[in-house]
Amino acid sequence: MMDRRERKRPAAQPGSRRRTAALLLGSAVLLAAALSARPVPHEVVVQFGDDVSAREAANALASLGATVLWVNRSEGVWAVRMPDPGEAWRLYDRGAERVTDAKSYSST
Secondary structure (H helix, E strand, O other), X not given: OOOHHHOOOOOOOOOHHHHHHHHHHHHHHHHHHHHHOOOOOEEEEEEEOOOOXXXXXXXXXXXXXXXXXXEOOOOOEEEEEEOOXXXXXXXXXXXXXXXXXXXXXXXX
């Protein structure tokens, strides 16, 4: 019977390490591409008109999957996180007077 220490490790096939490295690198590139293709949440500030109630505004935002981050006291200005920033324009149909990127928002 052969002792474990006496067993020889099988020789690696020529170039097998290179193939393994290439396979791992290719997998990492595919994973990175898949992750970068996901939509990135986007923070938006929405100003609704005076004729839009807080409930109507909340329903409009919820219909687009927005997550409320902040609301001013008069409930006319809402900071939200949109799952798809390309859909924010739809808020104009629901009573929004101004929809802008949170980074560029100014109340003037």
